[in-house]
Amino acid sequence: MISWFSLKWDLQLEVEKYKELFQLSEKLHSTLNVDTLLGELFVTLKEVYPNYSYHLLLSQDTYNHSDLPIIDLEYDSENMTVINAYESSEIQFESSDVTKHAALYAPLKGKSGIYGVMQVIAPEVTEFPSGEAEFITLLSSSAGSALENAKLHQQSQRAISDLQLINKTSHQLNSNQPLVDTMIYMSEQIKSTFEAEEVGFFLFTKDQLDAKVLSGSTPFFFTQQSRIYIDYIKRKFQQNNEPLFIGDLNLPLNFHLAFHSVMAVPVVVNKKMKGFSIIMHQDPYFFPFEAFKLLQSLVHHSSLALTNGLLRDELEKLVITDHLTKLHSRKFLDEKIQQSMNKDEEGTFILIDIDNFKEINDTYGHQIGDMILIQVANLIKGSIRDCDIGARWGGEELAIYLPRVSLESGVAISQRILNKVSDRLEPHITVSCGVSFWKKNHQDTYQNLFKRADEALYRAKETGKNKVVIEGNPSMVS
Template identity: 70%
Template sequence: MDVVKYKKLFQIAKKLHSSLDVDVILGELFVTLKEVYPNFSYFLLLSMDTYSHSDLPIIELEYDNENIMAIKTFASGNVQFESSHFEKHAILYAPLKGKQGVYGVLQVIAPETSEFPAMEVEFITLLSECAGGALENAQLHQQSQRTISDLQLINETSHQLNSNRPMTETFTFMSAKIKTSFEAEEVGFFLFSQDQAKAKALPGSTSYFFTRQARVYIDYIKGKLQKGNEPLFLGDLNLSEKNYGTSFHSIMAVPVVVSKKLKGFCIIMHRSPYFFSFESFKLLQSLVHHSSLALTNSILREELKILVTTDHLTKLHSRKFLDDKIQRSMKNDEEGTFILIDIDNFKEINDTYGHQIGDEVLIQVANLIRGNIRENDVGARWGGEELAIYLPKVPLDTGVAIAKRLVKKVSECSVPHITVSCGVSYWNKEKHDSYQYVFKRADEALYTAKETGKNKVVIQDDNIRAS
């Protein structure tokens, strides 16, 4: 090999090893080949788990009879030759080899000859070895960057899960992270019921999983996981005929297992077939595995919070929850209305029908309360036979109307027939007030209602008045 080619090889080696970008390395390789061998043809055969470059003469390295010499080169790591007397050309196959393996095969075709020029073999061999080393370095760098990114994702997620944040906030965070990291179109978290008959989508899942169309995928994955309890990696699933035209082909699903028990699962989906790599599948498994206990703890904390803030009999909120809600509202809102409710003659009901019927009466009134308030309003058990409603941002006249409607509904619908009395109080930002005084005024109004005939609504402001 002459001095000019040595200098050229030295220059290209510097360029190749100065970059950690696979696209740049492969581009420089072909630029050099065009400069040195303008009359030769060349192709780079890469295995399908590497990269795709539509603008370069790169083809997939397939294991078939047409690529025997290329496969032999790839497997052995040694240069191979092939010639054709009929077509009058000779071919050299040079491995792109690094220290850890072979990353592809460079095919160089010399025209108008039955034997590849011996003087060119050394240069092409050294060039391919140089490119192989640079390609290995670039791929190792990219792998290390992916590993760092994966570890950061796991670390951030674990930190979030162990920070005792509300369940909705936790799963919303995880959903956003997974969607970004995996380029997924849909991300869902599911919790099994006690008997594992149902899988409930948890808050934080993407909105698709709360639609009817998603049910076919949820049920399919649920059935598969319950049979094998193993992660699922599906590249081209087709359930479109059962799913009203919606079609997701790439699906990864990982079970959430705690103490060898299947508690739930995570699904991520994309419409394109074979969209997710096997590396991403392993990452999702690792992420869910690291998060399983924290996810379960988050769910249990939420369930415990509901138990603590809910009255076990009426399923209304607890007195403490109501207190906290009113205090926050008086800091942040402009106004609010409080209704204190008492079941008339409740002791007589217990004495006449028994305490079990007394409990059923309480439940009936609690159900009517829930049916007459908004999602943001608070229905609570105040204590004994007394219940309460707090209406944030609601003026007095609207609150009184709700109280009157409740009194009417109870009188019409209760079995056995009962009535209730209501005391209503109101606050706004225009005058100094406290939540203790709001309670006191409602309690005084309720006392007045009970003493003046029952089955009515009494408003407490500066002067008590019946309504």
């Protein structure tokens, strides 16, 4: 016969247990952090059922809980009770006379779906206690609802973050900053957001047969080793312009692949493919599918702005470039010299004139005259640094500005160009050079710098041509 005290004790334990459930429900619904939520759930299970064992089999995301008994929910024939609980959204039981335990599988159910299954194993029994089953059912329902809220919050936060990334990148692309700065910014944003190891941007040639690497791509894409990836993606897009999501790249070649996870999205404007973007990681299956969808959205929203930026960049190059010689324009030269005279310590200016150019045009025709101008321009480009400026001054006159270069070095460069022209060009021609220079501690203007070089060039022409004359010093000629 059951005593009154025993009934009172059991009732008190039951009240305490459901009080624990109520407190847990409050905790679970007060946090929108999935990690915190799952941790609280296991703390309560340990307190209420210290002798039971339990697992959470979760269906969607990968959770980094090395200290918690969480495993992926997988469809396999050895786990049919779990699958039945997940698919039916009803509690399922399992018992074993051999191992003497009973298991309960409770679905973690929210309003919009099932997020996993909670497995609870009671030892030394052949049937799961019915009173505990009711409690665990309520517990799993509360956990499922809280997990759904937390996941919806995560999704909304991710969506907000994705929109912010798209808006910031689009704003940057639509700004008037230099395209190379914009592409570097976009590359850094993609590397940070997707944890990518390599990011590449490519522009198709007009015939769509080749893809040019754009500035802003990570250095790897400017190496020979990258060609196998670029060519593979390029061929795929030439066959079909659908985005590519590759978890483990496997090429039919005897080639060691350093990168296995690859995502590539075409840049399409007005239904025409202009180029593509690639991001890669060494680990297989590194990028989640959500990242693939975000990359597509990012490239799609950026395509028009990116193409406009490329066109603007090309237009700027045309404005500052002489169409025949591909040297810089005189306007660009003027601006760069003024900037240099404001910030540098010294500089040298060289004015070059092709001797007897009118006779060359009269003898050989203007087509040969243009060819000679191009050849002299190419010799100039091959004789100066990237930071130096070669320009077409006008007609058959060309110019070079050498920032931070002394007069002596400038004269040596002038002489080297003069010798190359005389030795290499056919039909045989010569050039004359006038050289001027400036220093920080002497007051000067760029108009005077040009005037002095022009006067030195005039003396070179008047005193026999095919020579270098230095400003203000008729004796310093070569």
